[in-house]
Amino acid sequence: MPEFATPPISPFAIQFDAEAATLTPEGPTLTRRMSALDGLFKDHDAWQQAVADGDPVVYSVQSTPVPEVDRELPQSITSIEAGTTAGEFWMTKGHQHPNHQGEIYLALHGTGGLLMFDGTETQWIDMVPGTIGYIPPGWAHRSVNVGADPYKFLAVYPGGAGHDYGWVLEHGMGKRAYAVTDGFELREF
Amino acid sequence: MPEFATPPISPFAIQFDAEAATLTPEGPTLTRRMSALDGLFKDHDAWQQAVADGDPVVYSVQSTPVPEVDRELPQSITSIEAGTTAGEFWMTKGHQHPNHQGEIYLALHGTGGLLMFDGTETQWIDMVPGTIGYIPPGWAHRSVNVGADPYKFLAVYPGGAGHDYGWVLEHGMGKRAYAVTDGFELREF
Numbered sequence: 001m002p003e004f005a006t007p008p009i010s011p012f013a014i015q016f017d018a019e020a021a022t023l024t025p026e027g028p029t030l031t032r033r034m035s036a037l038d039g040l041f042k043d044h045d046a047w048q049q050a051v052a053d054g055d056p057v058v059y060s061v062q063s064t065p066v067p068e069v070d071r072e073l074p075q076s077i078t079s080i081e082a083g084t085t086a087g088e089f090w091m092t093k094g095h096q097h098p099n100h101q102g103e104i105y106l107a108l109h110g111t112g113g114l115l116m117f118d119g120t121e122t123q124w125i126d127m128v129p130g131t132i133g134y135i136p137p138g139w140a141h142r143s144v145n146v147g148a149d150p151y152k153f154l155a156v157y158p159g160g161a162g163h164d165y166g167w168v169l170e171h172g173m174g175k176r177a178y179a180v181t182d183g184f185e186l187r188e189f
Numbered sequence: 190m191p192e193f194a195t196p197p198i199s200p201f202a203i204q205f206d207a208e209a210a211t212l213t214p215e216g217p218t219l220t221r222r223m224s225a226l227d228g229l230f231k232d233h234d235a236w237q238q239a240v241a242d243g244d245p246v247v248y249s250v251q252s253t254p255v256p257e258v259d260r261e262l263p264q265s266i267t268s269i270e271a272g273t274t275a276g277e278f279w280m281t282k283g284h285q286h287p288n289h290q291g292e293i294y295l296a297l298h299g300t301g302g303l304l305m306f307d308g309t310e311t312q313w314i315d316m317v318p319g320t321i322g323y324i325p326p327g328w329a330h331r332s333v334n335v336g337a338d339p340y341k342f343l344a345v346y347p348g349g350a351g352h353d354y355g356w357v358l359e360h361g362m363g364k365r366a367y368a369v370t371d372g373f374e375l376r377e378f
Contacts, residue, residue, distance in 0.1 A: 008325060008326075008327070009323070009325045010312070010325065011303075011305045011312040011314060011322070011323060011324060011325060011328060012314075012323050013314045013315075013320055013321065013322055013323070014320070014321040014322075014323060015319060015320060015321075016295060016319050016320070016321045017319060018207065018319070023321075064323075066291070066323060071289055071290045071291060071326040072291045072325070072326065073290070073291035073292060073293055073323075073345070073346075073347065075293065075321070100260055101260045101262070101347075102255070102260060102261045102262035102348070103262060104262055104264065104345060106205060114200075116200045123199070123200040125200060125201075125202045126202075130204060130205050130206060130207070131202055131203070131204060131205070132202065132203040132204075132205045132212075132264070133200070133202055133203075134198070134200060134201050134202070134203060134253075134255060134262075135200060136197060136198045136199065136200060136261070137197075137260040137261065138197070139200060156262070156293060156345045157262075158262065158290075158347055159291070
Protein backbone atom coordinates (compact mmCIF):
# COMPACT_ATOMS: atom_id res chain seq x y z
CA MET A 1 0.00 0.00 0.00
CA PRO A 2 1.49 3.40 -0.91
CA GLU A 3 2.45 5.56 2.07
CA PHE A 4 0.04 8.34 1.16
CA ALA A 5 -3.01 6.07 1.45
CA THR A 6 -5.64 6.89 4.09
CA PRO A 7 -5.19 4.38 6.88
CA PRO A 8 -8.25 2.14 7.17
CA ILE A 9 -10.55 3.15 10.02
CA SER A 10 -11.40 0.60 12.72
CA PRO A 11 -14.87 -0.11 14.11
CA PHE A 12 -15.83 2.35 16.81
CA ALA A 13 -18.81 3.69 18.74
CA ILE A 14 -20.27 7.17 18.44
CA GLN A 15 -22.59 8.60 21.09
CA PHE A 16 -25.48 10.37 19.38
CA ASP A 17 -27.51 12.70 21.59
CA ALA A 18 -30.54 13.69 19.50
CA GLU A 19 -31.77 16.11 22.19
CA ALA A 20 -28.49 18.01 22.50
CA ALA A 21 -27.69 17.43 18.78
CA THR A 22 -24.16 16.16 19.43
CA LEU A 23 -21.95 13.37 18.13
CA THR A 24 -19.07 12.12 20.33
CA PRO A 25 -16.20 11.68 19.58
CA GLU A 26 -16.04 14.80 17.47
CA GLY A 27 -14.24 15.15 14.18
CA PRO A 28 -13.52 18.47 12.44
CA THR A 29 -15.98 21.34 12.84
CA LEU A 30 -16.58 23.75 9.98
CA THR A 31 -17.97 27.21 10.71
CA ARG A 32 -19.48 29.40 8.00
CA ARG A 33 -19.73 33.09 8.68
CA MET A 34 -21.77 35.42 6.49
CA SER A 35 -18.62 36.42 4.56
CA ALA A 36 -18.29 32.81 3.31
CA LEU A 37 -21.73 33.00 1.70
CA ASP A 38 -20.98 35.38 -1.16
CA GLY A 39 -23.45 34.98 -4.01
CA LEU A 40 -26.04 33.04 -2.01
CA PHE A 41 -28.56 35.68 -1.00
CA LYS A 42 -30.66 37.41 -3.64
CA ASP A 43 -29.91 40.86 -2.18
CA HIS A 44 -26.14 41.31 -2.51
CA ASP A 45 -26.11 44.71 -0.81
CA ALA A 46 -27.91 43.37 2.23
CA TRP A 47 -25.43 40.49 2.37
CA GLN A 48 -22.50 42.94 2.21
CA GLN A 49 -24.07 44.98 5.01
CA ALA A 50 -24.43 41.85 7.17
CA VAL A 51 -20.74 41.07 6.61
CA ALA A 52 -19.87 44.62 7.67
CA ASP A 53 -22.20 44.37 10.69
CA GLY A 54 -20.13 41.78 12.56
CA ASP A 55 -19.99 38.99 10.00
CA PRO A 56 -22.15 36.61 12.07
CA VAL A 57 -21.85 32.84 12.12
CA VAL A 58 -24.65 31.51 9.91
CA TYR A 59 -24.06 27.79 10.41
CA SER A 60 -21.62 25.20 11.67
CA VAL A 61 -21.09 21.55 10.79
CA GLN A 62 -19.67 19.12 13.34
CA SER A 63 -18.48 15.80 11.98
CA THR A 64 -17.29 12.52 13.50
CA PRO A 65 -13.84 10.98 12.90
CA VAL A 66 -15.14 8.95 9.92
CA PRO A 67 -13.19 10.38 6.97
CA GLU A 68 -14.73 11.75 3.78
CA VAL A 69 -13.21 9.14 1.51
CA ASP A 70 -14.72 6.66 -0.88
CA ARG A 71 -16.43 3.63 0.71
CA GLU A 72 -16.73 5.22 4.18
CA LEU A 73 -20.08 6.55 5.48
CA PRO A 74 -19.47 9.82 7.40
CA GLN A 75 -22.02 11.66 9.52
CA SER A 76 -22.31 15.25 10.69
CA ILE A 77 -24.64 17.58 12.56
CA THR A 78 -25.36 20.98 11.05
CA SER A 79 -26.74 23.85 13.11
CA ILE A 80 -28.13 26.85 11.23
CA GLU A 81 -28.74 30.02 13.24
CA ALA A 82 -32.08 31.80 13.01
CA GLY A 83 -32.01 34.91 10.88
CA THR A 84 -32.89 36.60 7.62
CA THR A 85 -31.01 38.76 5.15
CA ALA A 86 -33.35 41.14 3.29
CA GLY A 87 -36.18 38.79 4.23
CA GLU A 88 -34.46 35.65 2.97
CA PHE A 89 -34.02 32.93 5.58
CA TRP A 90 -30.49 31.91 6.54
CA MET A 91 -29.33 28.75 4.85
CA THR A 92 -26.40 26.54 3.96
CA LYS A 93 -24.38 27.10 0.80
CA GLY A 94 -25.89 24.00 -0.76
CA HIS A 95 -24.05 21.61 -2.99
CA GLN A 96 -24.29 18.94 -5.62
CA HIS A 97 -22.42 15.63 -5.23
CA PRO A 98 -20.03 15.45 -8.21
CA ASN A 99 -20.13 11.67 -7.69
CA HIS A 100 -23.92 11.34 -7.63
CA GLN A 101 -24.96 9.45 -4.51
CA GLY A 102 -27.93 9.62 -2.14
CA GLU A 103 -27.86 11.24 1.29
CA ILE A 104 -30.20 11.49 4.28
CA TYR A 105 -30.92 14.36 6.66
CA LEU A 106 -32.65 13.74 9.98
CA ALA A 107 -34.11 16.87 11.61
CA LEU A 108 -33.27 17.13 15.32
CA HIS A 109 -34.22 20.60 16.52
CA GLY A 110 -36.08 23.67 15.31
CA THR A 111 -37.97 24.18 12.08
CA GLY A 112 -36.24 23.90 8.75
CA GLY A 113 -36.57 23.02 5.16
CA LEU A 114 -34.67 20.84 2.73
CA LEU A 115 -34.53 22.48 -0.68
CA MET A 116 -33.53 20.26 -3.60
CA PHE A 117 -32.97 21.04 -7.26
CA ASP A 118 -32.09 18.67 -10.10
CA GLY A 119 -31.48 21.45 -12.63
CA THR A 120 -35.13 21.55 -13.71
CA GLU A 121 -37.42 20.77 -10.81
CA THR A 122 -37.33 22.15 -7.26
CA GLN A 123 -38.57 20.16 -4.27
CA TRP A 124 -39.02 21.27 -0.68
CA ILE A 125 -39.42 19.06 2.40
CA ASP A 126 -40.63 20.57 5.69
CA MET A 127 -38.17 19.41 8.34
CA VAL A 128 -39.21 19.03 11.98
CA PRO A 129 -37.63 16.71 14.55
CA GLY A 130 -38.14 13.11 13.39
CA THR A 131 -38.35 13.92 9.68
CA ILE A 132 -35.83 12.19 7.43
CA GLY A 133 -35.39 13.98 4.13
CA TYR A 134 -34.25 11.67 1.37
CA ILE A 135 -31.91 13.30 -1.13
CA PRO A 136 -31.68 11.09 -4.22
CA PRO A 137 -28.52 10.98 -6.32
CA GLY A 138 -28.35 13.94 -8.71
CA TRP A 139 -30.29 16.42 -6.59
CA ALA A 140 -28.43 19.49 -5.30
CA HIS A 141 -29.47 20.23 -1.71
CA ARG A 142 -29.56 23.13 0.69
CA SER A 143 -30.96 23.47 4.21
CA VAL A 144 -32.86 26.52 5.38
CA ASN A 145 -33.81 27.63 8.88
CA VAL A 146 -37.38 28.94 8.68
CA GLY A 147 -37.93 29.15 12.45
CA ALA A 148 -36.95 31.28 15.43
CA ASP A 149 -34.57 28.70 17.01
CA PRO A 150 -31.44 27.15 15.58
CA TYR A 151 -32.36 24.42 13.10
CA LYS A 152 -30.24 21.29 13.58
CA PHE A 153 -30.05 18.08 11.59
CA LEU A 154 -27.98 14.94 11.29
CA ALA A 155 -26.57 14.10 7.85
CA VAL A 156 -25.37 10.67 6.70
CA TYR A 157 -23.61 10.60 3.33
CA PRO A 158 -21.22 8.45 1.32
CA GLY A 159 -17.65 9.64 1.87
CA GLY A 160 -16.78 9.60 -1.82
CA ALA A 161 -19.76 11.71 -2.97
CA GLY A 162 -17.87 15.01 -2.74
CA HIS A 163 -19.15 18.59 -2.52
CA ASP A 164 -19.61 20.82 -5.55
CA TYR A 165 -20.60 24.28 -4.28
CA GLY A 166 -19.96 25.91 -7.65
CA TRP A 167 -22.84 24.03 -9.25
CA VAL A 168 -25.30 25.81 -6.94
CA LEU A 169 -23.73 29.23 -7.55
CA GLU A 170 -24.06 28.64 -11.28
CA HIS A 171 -27.50 27.01 -11.43
CA GLY A 172 -29.19 28.24 -8.25
CA MET A 173 -31.73 26.11 -6.42
CA GLY A 174 -34.86 27.17 -8.32
CA LYS A 175 -36.51 28.78 -5.29
CA ARG A 176 -35.74 30.86 -2.20
CA ALA A 177 -37.43 30.88 1.21
CA TYR A 178 -38.65 34.28 2.40
CA ALA A 179 -40.09 35.29 5.76
CA VAL A 180 -43.78 36.21 5.70
CA THR A 181 -46.04 37.04 8.63
CA ASP A 182 -47.22 33.47 9.20
CA GLY A 183 -43.98 31.63 8.45
CA PHE A 184 -42.24 31.31 5.11
CA GLU A 185 -42.99 31.45 1.43
CA LEU A 186 -41.04 29.94 -1.45
CA ARG A 187 -40.39 32.31 -4.33
CA GLU A 188 -38.87 31.71 -7.74
CA PHE A 189 -35.89 33.81 -8.78
CA MET B 190 -32.89 4.37 -21.05
CA PRO B 191 -33.62 0.64 -21.32
CA GLU B 192 -37.04 -0.39 -20.08
CA PHE B 193 -35.66 -2.65 -17.36
CA ALA B 194 -33.81 0.20 -15.60
CA THR B 195 -34.88 1.08 -12.04
CA PRO B 196 -36.80 4.34 -12.29
CA PRO B 197 -35.02 7.15 -10.44
CA ILE B 198 -36.51 7.84 -7.02
CA SER B 199 -37.78 11.35 -6.23
CA PRO B 200 -37.07 13.33 -3.06
CA PHE B 201 -39.44 12.36 -0.28
CA ALA B 202 -39.92 12.58 3.48
CA ILE B 203 -39.77 9.67 5.91
CA GLN B 204 -41.18 9.93 9.43
CA PHE B 205 -38.74 8.38 11.87
CA ASP B 206 -40.15 7.59 15.32
CA ALA B 207 -37.14 6.61 17.43
CA GLU B 208 -39.34 5.74 20.43
CA ALA B 209 -41.65 3.40 18.51
CA ALA B 210 -38.80 2.34 16.19
CA THR B 211 -40.76 2.89 13.00
CA LEU B 212 -40.10 4.40 9.58
CA THR B 213 -43.06 5.68 7.53
CA PRO B 214 -43.73 5.13 4.64
CA GLU B 215 -42.76 1.48 4.88
CA GLY B 216 -40.94 -0.49 2.24
CA PRO B 217 -40.62 -4.29 2.23
CA THR B 218 -40.41 -6.14 5.57
CA LEU B 219 -38.26 -9.24 5.85
CA THR B 220 -39.01 -11.75 8.64
CA ARG B 221 -36.47 -14.38 9.70
CA ARG B 222 -37.79 -17.37 11.57
CA MET B 223 -35.49 -19.83 13.33
CA SER B 224 -35.65 -22.17 10.32
CA ALA B 225 -33.93 -19.50 8.19
CA LEU B 226 -30.92 -19.47 10.54
CA ASP B 227 -29.43 -22.88 9.70
CA GLY B 228 -25.72 -23.03 10.53
CA LEU B 229 -25.69 -19.93 12.75
CA PHE B 230 -25.92 -21.32 16.27
CA LYS B 231 -23.09 -23.40 17.68
CA ASP B 232 -25.49 -26.10 18.90
CA HIS B 233 -27.15 -27.50 15.77
CA ASP B 234 -29.37 -29.93 17.68
CA ALA B 235 -30.75 -27.15 19.87
CA TRP B 236 -31.41 -25.08 16.75
CA GLN B 237 -33.26 -28.03 15.15
CA GLN B 238 -35.34 -28.42 18.31
CA ALA B 239 -36.24 -24.71 18.27
CA VAL B 240 -37.41 -25.06 14.66
CA ALA B 241 -39.55 -28.05 15.67
CA ASP B 242 -40.89 -26.15 18.71
CA GLY B 243 -42.89 -23.61 16.70
CA ASP B 244 -40.14 -22.10 14.54
CA PRO B 245 -40.28 -18.68 16.26
CA VAL B 246 -39.60 -15.35 14.59
CA VAL B 247 -36.04 -14.34 15.59
CA TYR B 248 -35.90 -10.97 13.86
CA SER B 249 -37.56 -8.74 11.31
CA VAL B 250 -36.24 -5.93 9.14
CA GLN B 251 -38.51 -3.09 8.01
CA SER B 252 -37.19 -0.92 5.21
CA THR B 253 -38.28 2.31 3.54
CA PRO B 254 -39.12 2.68 -0.17
CA VAL B 255 -35.51 3.67 -1.00
CA PRO B 256 -34.31 0.81 -3.24
CA GLU B 257 -31.20 -1.28 -2.64
CA VAL B 258 -29.44 -0.14 -5.78
CA ASP B 259 -26.09 1.51 -6.38
CA ARG B 260 -25.90 5.23 -5.46
CA GLU B 261 -29.05 5.18 -3.28
CA LEU B 262 -28.81 5.27 0.54
CA PRO B 263 -31.48 2.94 2.00
CA GLN B 264 -32.44 2.68 5.67
CA SER B 265 -34.11 -0.03 7.72
CA ILE B 266 -35.08 -0.86 11.29
CA THR B 267 -34.24 -4.33 12.60
CA SER B 268 -35.97 -5.79 15.66
CA ILE B 269 -34.39 -8.88 17.25
CA GLU B 270 -36.52 -10.81 19.72
CA ALA B 271 -35.10 -11.70 23.13
CA GLY B 272 -34.06 -15.33 23.45
CA THR B 273 -31.27 -17.88 23.56
CA THR B 274 -30.62 -21.20 21.85
CA ALA B 275 -28.47 -23.48 24.02
CA GLY B 276 -27.31 -20.37 25.87
CA GLU B 277 -26.38 -18.43 22.73
CA PHE B 278 -28.18 -15.11 22.34
CA TRP B 279 -30.45 -14.63 19.34
CA MET B 280 -28.87 -12.71 16.52
CA THR B 281 -29.05 -11.75 12.86
CA LYS B 282 -27.51 -13.93 10.16
CA GLY B 283 -24.73 -11.40 9.67
CA HIS B 284 -23.21 -10.53 6.34
CA GLN B 285 -20.28 -9.08 4.51
CA HIS B 286 -20.75 -6.40 1.84
CA PRO B 287 -19.38 -7.92 -1.38
CA ASN B 288 -18.89 -4.33 -2.55
CA HIS B 289 -17.01 -3.12 0.53
CA GLN B 290 -18.68 0.00 1.89
CA GLY B 291 -19.27 1.43 5.37
CA GLU B 292 -22.57 1.28 7.25
CA ILE B 293 -23.99 2.72 10.45
CA TYR B 294 -26.30 1.22 13.07
CA LEU B 295 -28.11 3.45 15.56
CA ALA B 296 -29.48 1.60 18.62
CA LEU B 297 -33.08 2.59 19.44
CA HIS B 298 -34.44 0.14 22.03
CA GLY B 299 -33.20 -2.63 24.30
CA THR B 300 -29.67 -3.88 24.83
CA GLY B 301 -27.66 -5.30 22.00
CA GLY B 302 -24.26 -5.79 20.54
CA LEU B 303 -22.65 -5.19 17.19
CA LEU B 304 -20.23 -8.00 16.37
CA MET B 305 -17.76 -7.33 13.56
CA PHE B 306 -15.13 -9.57 11.97
CA ASP B 307 -12.62 -8.76 9.25
CA GLY B 308 -11.44 -12.34 8.83
CA THR B 309 -8.76 -11.98 11.51
CA GLU B 310 -9.89 -9.66 14.25
CA THR B 311 -13.24 -9.56 16.08
CA GLN B 312 -14.71 -6.36 17.49
CA TRP B 313 -17.77 -5.88 19.68
CA ILE B 314 -19.64 -2.64 20.37
CA ASP B 315 -22.16 -2.45 23.22
CA MET B 316 -25.33 -0.98 21.76
CA VAL B 317 -27.79 0.98 23.87
CA PRO B 318 -30.20 3.69 22.64
CA GLY B 319 -28.13 6.56 21.26
CA THR B 320 -25.10 4.49 20.32
CA ILE B 321 -24.05 4.60 16.66
CA GLY B 322 -21.90 1.63 15.72
CA TYR B 323 -19.60 2.39 12.81
CA ILE B 324 -19.01 -0.57 10.49
CA PRO B 325 -16.02 0.20 8.28
CA PRO B 326 -15.76 -1.25 4.77
CA GLY B 327 -14.50 -4.84 4.84
CA TRP B 328 -15.92 -5.81 8.23
CA ALA B 329 -18.63 -8.49 8.33
CA HIS B 330 -21.31 -7.55 10.86
CA ARG B 331 -23.98 -9.21 12.96
CA SER B 332 -26.31 -7.84 15.62
CA VAL B 333 -27.08 -9.71 18.84
CA ASN B 334 -29.82 -9.13 21.41
CA VAL B 335 -28.20 -9.58 24.83
CA GLY B 336 -31.16 -8.20 26.83
CA ALA B 337 -34.63 -9.20 27.95
CA ASP B 338 -36.52 -6.84 25.60
CA PRO B 339 -36.50 -6.72 21.81
CA TYR B 340 -33.33 -5.02 20.58
CA LYS B 341 -34.05 -2.51 17.81
CA PHE B 342 -31.73 -0.44 15.65
CA LEU B 343 -31.76 1.79 12.60
CA ALA B 344 -29.37 0.91 9.77
CA VAL B 345 -28.19 3.27 7.02
CA TYR B 346 -26.21 1.65 4.20
CA PRO B 347 -25.17 2.26 0.60
CA GLY B 348 -27.66 0.57 -1.72
CA GLY B 349 -24.98 -1.02 -3.88
CA ALA B 350 -23.04 -2.65 -1.02
CA GLY B 351 -24.92 -5.96 -1.27
CA HIS B 352 -25.31 -8.77 1.26
CA ASP B 353 -23.04 -11.83 1.32
CA TYR B 354 -24.43 -14.21 3.97
CA GLY B 355 -22.28 -17.11 2.75
CA TRP B 356 -19.08 -15.36 3.83
CA VAL B 357 -20.24 -15.49 7.46
CA LEU B 358 -21.30 -19.16 7.22
CA GLU B 359 -17.85 -19.97 5.83
CA HIS B 360 -15.68 -17.78 8.05
CA GLY B 361 -17.82 -17.29 11.16
CA MET B 362 -17.61 -14.10 13.19
CA GLY B 363 -14.73 -15.02 15.50
CA LYS B 364 -16.84 -14.94 18.66
CA ARG B 365 -20.30 -15.82 20.00
CA ALA B 366 -22.35 -14.15 22.73
CA TYR B 367 -23.55 -16.46 25.51
CA ALA B 368 -25.89 -15.74 28.41
CA VAL B 369 -24.25 -15.73 31.83
CA THR B 370 -25.79 -14.83 35.19
CA ASP B 371 -24.85 -11.15 35.02
CA GLY B 372 -25.39 -10.53 31.32
CA PHE B 373 -23.37 -11.93 28.44
CA GLU B 374 -19.94 -13.30 27.71
CA LEU B 375 -18.14 -13.48 24.38
CA ARG B 376 -16.55 -16.85 23.63
CA GLU B 377 -14.31 -17.97 20.82
CA PHE B 378 -15.39 -20.93 18.71
